[in-house]
Amino acid sequence: MRIAISTGGGDAPGLNAVIRAAVMSAIDRGWHVLGIKRGYMGLLGEDEVLPLTADSVRGIAHLGGTILRTTNRGNPFHYPVRQSDGTYREVDRSDELIENARNLGIEAFITIGGDGSLAIAQRLFEKGVRIVGVPKTIDNDVSGTITTFGFDTAVTTAMEAIDKLHTTASSHDRVLVLEVMGRDCGFIALHSGVSGQAHVILIPEIAFDIDKVCAHIMQRDAQGKKFAIVVVAEGVPFEGEQGSLGESMPGQARRVGGVADRIAKAIQARTGKECRSLVLGHLQRGGMPTGYDRLLATRFGGAATEAVANAKWGHMVALQTPHIVPIPIVEALQAPKRVDPTHDIVRTARRIGISFGD
Numbered sequence: 001m002r003i004a005i006s007t008g009g010g011d012a013p014g015l016n017a018v019i020r021a022a023v024m025s026a027i028d029r030g031w032h033v034l035g036i037k038r039g040y041m042g043l044l045g046e047d048e049v050l051p052l053t054a055d056s057v058r059g060i061a062h063l064g065g066t067i068l069r070t071t072n073r074g075n076p077f078h079y080p081v082r083q084s085d086g087t088y089r090e091v092d093r094s095d096e097l098i099e100n101a102r103n104l105g106i107e108a109f110i111t112i113g114g115d116g117s118l119a120i121a122q123r124l125f126e127k128g129v130r131i132v133g134v135p136k137t138i139d140n141d142v143s144g145t146i147t148t149f150g151f152d153t154a155v156t157t158a159m160e161a162i163d164k165l166h167t168t169a170s171s172h173d174r175v176l177v178l179e180v181m182g183r184d185c186g187f188i189a190l191h192s193g194v195s196g197q198a199h200v201i202l203i204p205e206i207a208f209d210i211d212k213v214c215a216h217i218m219q220r221d222a223q224g225k226k227f228a229i230v231v232v233a234e235g236v237p238f239e240g241e242q243g244s245l246g247e248s249m250p251g252q253a254r255r256v257g258g259v260a261d262r263i264a265k266a267i268q269a270r271t272g273k274e275c276r277s278l279v280l281g282h283l284q285r286g287g288m289p290t291g292y293d294r295l296l297a298t299r300f301g302g303a304a305t306e307a308v309a310n311a312k313w314g315h316m317v318a319l320q321t322p323h324i325v326p327i328p329i330v331e332a333l334q335a336p337k338r339v340d341p342t343h344d345i346v347r348t349a350r351r352i353g354i355s356f357g358d
């Protein structure tokens with residue numbers, strides 16, 4: 001058996017642990033493993049395809065990033081091609097990809113990626129490709145799995161940032177607004193905000209009123225608590241629109257963000273309190289995976305090899321505690337996972353005095 005592994009979309013801490021576990025468990029079965037560089041680009045003549053051996057994956061499980069590198073601009077069904085006038089047009093290169101894989105003797109794929117990469121996997125599966133998915137996202141927005149690796153690391157990074165903001169905010173009697181990742185969902189904001197003891201958490205799943213946010217901050221102020229930490233998910237709409245951090249590259253999703261600055265300015269204007277904002281950004285994607293993420297990633301890698309052995313084509317591995325199970329990718333893609341506003345974590349936050357501005 002000859003299988004190929006690829007990583008696609010934004011990187012997440014734990015990717016290397018998945019790669020290592022998948023390679024080692026495939027070698028254990030006597031299979032040969034190839035690594036496709038930069039999503040599927042290695043199979044489209046834009047990068048390389050290389051053998052993955054026990055030597056190539058030695059000592060990588062604790063490293064962030066991905067030894068295979070990644071891209072969020074390489075959808076083979078909508079591949080951006082630069083033309084002589086500098087504009088881009090999209091072409092479907094999926095047949096070329098399948099043909100190149102066949103020529104390399106690739107019999108099955110393990111693709112590690114988020115909703116975008118899993119949607120590509122589903123389309124390849126529908127074209128007859130034998131493919132198994134491993135869900136990856138720091139945002140935790142893939143349905144069908146209780147969580148994904150990378151999320152715990154991102155939450156830990158954001159929580160540590162909140163810890164540090166407490167001391168400077170309280171020293172200066174300031175309001176500090178921290179923007180965290182998550183695209184259209186609020187899991188990172190919610191989990192880091194509660195574990196870091198923020199005073200206000202704003203997430204896309206709970207509509208907020210800026211006057212209520214300010215009232216909460218001024219209520220604290222009246223009690224002698226002159227500072228406040230506001231954690232906001234990057235995708236939160238404010239004054240009717242979701243912000244953008246600037247132009248995305250051709251073939252890439254829209255870059256959401258910039259809302260923290262707008263909220264900080266609004267709070268300052270309404271309360272007269274000194275406000276500052278910061279965007280935590282890609283720090284949340286970097287660094288070593290936590291023990292939880294490393295373990296989950298390792299289990300996912302082993303389970304992906306098992307799914308290939310069991311011919312679970314078109315399936316992805318998922319954590320359904322206490323088991324890792326294969327589920328149809330199409331099921332996971334039906335609806336993205338979002339924070340349930342009635343969830344215990346939200347209720348716990350309210351009980352300990354955290355405001356959602358609603």
Ligand code: F6P
Nearest residue numbers: 010072138139181182183255256
């Ligand atoms: O989906 C993961 C994610 O980190 C989002 O939280 C964020 O909006 C996006 O990727 C950033 O993507 P890029 O690295 O292309 O700026």
